[in-house]
Amino acid sequence: MLLEVKDLRVRYGNIEALHGISFHVEEGEIVTLIGANGAGKTTTLMTISRQIPYVAELGGRVVGGSIMYQGEDLLHYKPHEVVSKFGISQVPEGRRIFGNLSVLENLMLATYSRKDKAQIQKDLRRVFEIFPRLEERKNQRGETLSGGEQQMLAVGRALMTRGRLMLLDEPSMGLAPVLVRDIFKTLAEINAQGTTILLVEQNANMALKLAHRGYVLETGNIVLEGTSEELANNPEVKKAYLGG
């Protein structure tokens, strides 16, 4: 088991956002967490990345549970160590690329803790192969990119950290359907090349097509789990998340 979240409880002030959720991700898998707005999906990813509680702007705190990764509890580590020591990258909600940095600088900043110069150059070439648009625009400021290009940059940045596990938060948000298909195709390729993926999505339809397994998150509880096929054929999931 690569990642095992156990009885995780997170609060914002007096409100408990996660009521003790448990799930796991195996090496090489694509696992999806689906659920409506406010179900706790982003909170889950932010807690794995240790942004909660370290980023004060987010305001949450962990009150119970564990996040085991390669035999260690991530809850004992700082946010940057989750990336540099454990290789868990995140493509955050709303992409959050650095608009005042060039595309190339965005990608290079993601290699902050890496020392393997030759491999960094190889990875940069790989990102430019996957997203040729980024190479065309490598000297442009991030904020001049379109929404789709910014999403490519956010994924490229996560690849540059050379993580084994990539967390993605709503990569489809705000993108045209054709762009969403492209991004998801790319994610399948990245997974085939060896990166494990934990994908959070409101677009359950796309997410279940891509993922091997999934969990349904509802107001801070995991209410269903199964293979993507099982979930896609589950009448309740169909009714609540697949529009029929």
Place this chain on the structure above:
Amino acid sequence: MGLDIFLQHFLNALQWGSFYALIALGYTMVYGVLLLINFAHGDIFMVGAYIGFFIATFLLGIGGNSFAIPSWLILTLTILGSMVLTSGVGLTIERVAYRPLRERGANRLYVVITALMIGLFLEYLNLSLLGAADRGFPELIQTDVYTVGGVSFTNVKLIVIGLSVIVMVALEVFLRRTKIGMAMRAISYDKVAVPLMGVPMNAIIAATFVIGSSLAALAGIMYGSAYHVLSFDMGILIGWKAFIAAVVGGIGEVRGAMVGGFLLGFIEIFVVALGQVPGFEWLSSTYRDLVAFTVLLVILTVKPTGLFGVARRQKV
């Protein structure tokens, strides 16, 4: 005003603006990284000047007694020593005062108030340890006066201006070319995403305080070398003005701090200079700050984000 007199004032303005610009850089960099207005920063300038004073006095003392130390070496050691020790003071303040508040998620207002209190603490620590009497900053290098075509200037003035320019160019290169510099710029745009890149936030914040404090120390020593008078409250007014210069330039923007600092220096020097021109005698030097702040107010009214500041928008 003849060209020679104009050039004379131009050099004065460059020197005076250098102090503001160097201090403004510390304000703007800390703001860029923490969104904190570090009101103790003017007093860091004072601390830097005093530490420089003690190092210089010590070196001159042992130099005069036993063996001669060349003056350029004393100057270099004074500057470097004060930059290092003042950085230590800045780092300590960040570590014991600001970081604990930040990690507990305290409202930014409390951190700013803490910064104000730290500033007062430094002033009155100085007052109680060293007394109210001003200190005379020793002459570190023999002041030579050159006159070229009616314009006279001292070697100290040239060194002040030259060093400031070199330091600012170096800072700009650092911010553009190194990963730490990139991280500093990235934080000013989006704090939440930076740790996701594997960047240790506290290390970047510490680096910011080191740079800001050492620039203030440099300004303090240059100020001491140019005007020779140190007092416990020397950082208050110059600190406030440098802060305003940083805001006018666009707080958080490094180039803005440089431009804002020099702009304020130029306005102040030239208001006084204009008062000596026939027909403008009414413009006495007491008008200096009034005119300067009026100009800055107008700039902020027209462009509230400052000269280099941009209103950020998020693409969806």
